[in-house]
Amino acid sequence: MPKLLEIPIFPLRTVLYPGGVLPLRIFEARYVDMTKHCIGEDEPFGVCLILEGSEVGAPAVPANLGCTARIVEWDVPSPGLFSLQTRGEQPFKVRERFSTPSGLIRALVQLEDAPPAELLPARFRFLRDLLEDIIGKIGVQHFPDPLHLSDAAWVAYRLAEVLPLPAEARLELLVQREPAAMLALIEQQVRGRSK
Known part of the structure; x- marks a missing residue:
């Protein structure tokens, strides 16, 4: 219940x-x-x-x-x-x-239950790399300790916190419970902005 x-x-x-x-x-x-x-x-x-x-x-x-x-x-x-x-x-x-x-x-x-911890799928490795790059530029002190760079949901949430996403995408990510779908949403935003 x-x-x-x-x-x-x-x-x-x-x-x-x-x-x-x-x-x-x-x-x-x-x-x-x-x-x-x-x-x-x-x-x-x-x-x-x-x-x-x-x-x-x-x-x-x-x-x-x-x-x-x-x-x-x-x-x-x-x-x-x-x-x-x-x-x-x-x-x-x-x-x-x-x-x-x-x-x-x-x-x-x-x-609601938070998304389960799941290993970051290989196809989203570039998002982990992007987050690592951002952490290196703005400083580890702006992120929760410890870092969980292999956790799919953790990576999606942390990218959503630092990328200039529209409010609708931020809320959609909060609703989503499947880590792979969360990463796909971030990927869509990142690729859409790089065009």
């Missing part, structure tokens, strides 16, 4: 994937309260791509897909400001969504 969970939602202009690293600076009161609660209770929050609106101000309209995020490190450089390191955990689908009086979005979500 699918696992349902009620969590706060943080709409952003990015898509978080399982295993992904997402640094955040939290300063809006509703998200400061959310952060304190998540740290105190060791609970996750959800990250969803913004479809309409902005990251600050009135509640944005988030996608109905997202990924849970766990706070792994935090600091308070000044009062009312949190610097967070978060890690993506599990994809989810939003079943119900509502806003609190503070403007925080909460949702009842159905947790």
Whole structure:
């Protein structure tokens, strides 16, 4: 039976994937309260791509897909400001969504299984090589440790985080559960951009 969970939602202009690293600076009161609660209770929050609106101000309209995020490190450089390191955990689908009086979005979500670890097929070796090249250029510190360059889903997710993909492709990758299909989606985007 699918696992349902009620969590706060943080709409952003990015898509978080399982295993992904997402640094955040939290300063809006509703998200400061959310952060304190998540740290105190060791609970996750959800990250969803913004479809309409902005990251600050009135509640944005988030996608109905997202990924849970766990706070792994935090600091308070000044009062009312949190610097967070978060890690993506599990994809989810939003079943119900509502806003609190503070403007925080909460949702009842159905947790999905992350794709299984599968050996990267030989035909996608060039994508692994591309990722290795990118890691060498921008630095290993921008990627989750340890590196899993032989894991098909891990390679697809990490490429999706650094390549300039359209929002629809990023969301499609989050829905996909077959690692080879995930790599095929990345391949289509890479080859389409090189024409």
